[in-house]
Amino acid sequence: MSSFSGQKLDKIPAHVPPELVYEYDNARDPRLLEDPHARMRSLIKEAPPIFFTPFNGGSWVVTRKKAIVDITMNPEVYSNSFIGAAASGEHSGENKEPQQGFMMLPIGVDPPRHTMYRAPLNQPLAAKSVAGLETAIRTMTNELIDQVLGAGRCDFLSDIAEPLPVTLFMKLAGMPTNRLAEFRHLATQATSSTVDAAARAEVFKRIAGILAESIKARQEKREDDLISRLLDVNLDGRHPTFHEMLGYSITLFLGGLETVVNALSFGVRHLARDQELQAKLRADPSLLPGAIEELLRLYGIASTVRRVMRDDVLHGVQFKQGDMVSLLLPAANYDDEAFPNPEQFILGRKEQHQTFNTGPHRCVGLHLARLEMKVFYEEWLKRVPPFRLDPQAPPKFMGGFNLAITSLPLVWG
Numbered sequence: 001m002s003s004f005s006g007q008k009l010d011k012i013p014a015h016v017p018p019e020l021v022y023e024y025d026n027a028r029d030p031r032l033l034e035d036p037h038a039r040m041r042s043l044i045k046e047a048p049p050i051f052f053t054p055f056n057g058g059s060w061v062v063t064r065k066k067a068i069v070d071i072t073m074n075p076e077v078y079s080n081s082f083i084g085a086a087a088s089g090e091h092s093g094e095n096k097e098p099q100q101g102f103m104m105l106p107i108g109v110d111p112p113r114h115t116m117y118r119a120p121l122n123q124p125l126a127a128k129s130v131a132g133l134e135t136a137i138r139t140m141t142n143e144l145i146d147q148v149l150g151a152g153r154c155d156f157l158s159d160i161a162e163p164l165p166v167t168l169f170m171k172l173a174g175m176p177t178n179r180l181a182e183f184r185h186l187a188t189q190a191t192s193s194t195v196d197a198a199a200r201a202e203v204f205k206r207i208a209g210i211l212a213e214s215i216k217a218r219q220e221k222r223e224d225d226l227i228s229r230l231l232d233v234n235l236d237g238r239h240p241t242f243h244e245m246l247g248y249s250i251t252l253f254l255g256g257l258e259t260v261v262n263a264l265s266f267g268v269r270h271l272a273r274d275q276e277l278q279a280k281l282r283a284d285p286s287l288l289p290g291a292i293e294e295l296l297r298l299y300g301i302a303s304t305v306r307r308v309m310r311d312d313v314l315h316g317v318q319f320k321q322g323d324m325v326s327l328l329l330p331a332a333n334y335d336d337e338a339f340p341n342p343e344q345f346i347l348g349r350k351e352q353h354q355t356f357n358t359g360p361h362r363c364v365g366l367h368l369a370r371l372e373m374k375v376f377y378e379e380w381l382k383r384v385p386p387f388r389l390d391p392q393a394p395p396k397f398m399g400g401f402n403l404a405i406t407s408l409p410l411v412w413g
């Protein structure tokens with residue numbers, strides 16, 4: 001999901017002590033655009049653990065694991081209830097009014113109602129259930145590899161990382177595969193950080209239109225897919241409304257595409273720069289699940305945000321009702337109080353990374369995300385010879401709520 005759309009504040013709010021002000025623009029910070037995760041590491045070293053940035057409408061930014069855990073475990077004070085996909089496709093972080101655009105379920109609802117909305121997703125996205133998609137993921141991965149293998153090069157983003165999760169989403173949601181090309185194009189635009197906000201808003205409306213058509217088709221006739229299952233779930237003695245169904249579909253769409261695209265891409269970039277690790281994983285694929293966790297730690301993707309519902313002091317910082325609090329999950333993975341030698345890739349670390357967050361909203365798609373990555377790496381490492389970054393074309397990055405790569409040219413052979 002993307003950055004706040006607000007302006008830089010002229011004046012720092014009175015309750016913010018000057019020593020806690022640190023200028024950091026999560027969309028345009030030049031060091032972020034040079035190397036997003038290097039910037040996360042520098043924030044741990046240079047900025048206060050909880051700081052206030054005047055950019056993007058003004059918000060607190062939390063970079064340490066313990067403070068993020070404390071905030072996510074206290075939804076009564078630190079609420080999600082303003083989160084929605086605006087027609088612009090942006091979080092309306094600085095708005096004080098409830099969101100006008102699309103409702104997002106279950107992410108835009110606080111406990112106890114959240115529990116009711118989350119329950120229908122737990123079972124279909126549990127590890128056991130998503131295991132049924134493994135063959136399909138493997139087939140899709142191999143089809144994509146077939147298209148680039150002989151060329152000895154590819155742009156990993158457009159050739160592999162973008163198409164894979166979109167195709168999978170369509171399968172999961174039961175969308176007609178004859179719309180694959182159209183939907184893939186829209187999904188790539190909606191999740192691409194290079195498309196401007198107005199164009200994205202348009203794309204977003206069209207996606208919502210297609211999702212709405214799928215829901216209507218399943219209302220007429222159930223199939224073996226997630227939309228059909230969700231239509232029949234019990235929400236406190238009734239079935240979800242059409243609006244609620246759209247809320248689920250949009251969250252699954254936004255939650256499951258850009259995140260996986262970038263997690264795969266940052267992981268592959270790491271391997272392209274570490275031939276030794278690449279060889280080790282190629283020789284012993286049983287190391288992959290551990291390696292994937294460590295890559296997920298080193299390359300956190302999504303950050304998230306909470307709104308303060310009543311004045312509170314946390315880790316010595318005074319928060320006021322209405323303040324926005326960004327939880328910089330990719331930075332928390334470099335917190336040296338939580339992770340010894342945080343900059344090193346260490347297979348078999350015990351500490352749990354923060355990439356999927358903690359608390360009631362912890363990613364419900366994490367089993368599917370891990371499965372996609374595992375199957376992808378198994379096939380890619382088996383079939384593609386040792387690969388490296390194209391020396392002529394370095395990767396390009398993007399900031400925002402999701403740390404992103406926009407281009408990743410690779411060569412091999």
Ligand code: HEM
Pocket residue numbers: 080105106107108118125251252255256257259260263301302303304305329355356357358360361362363364365366368369
């Ligand atoms: C590597 C890939 C992924 C990352 C890094 C990621 C990250 C996250 C994070 C950080 C949250 C918590 C947000 C918050 O606390 O406000 C979240 C929630 C969520 N994610 Fe993921 N996600 C990934 C993949 C997926 C996939 C594949 C799906 C779809 C199947 C998905 C669906 C969701 C949903 C529906 C929520 C909301 C859960 C709730 O509110 O209870 N995610 N994700």
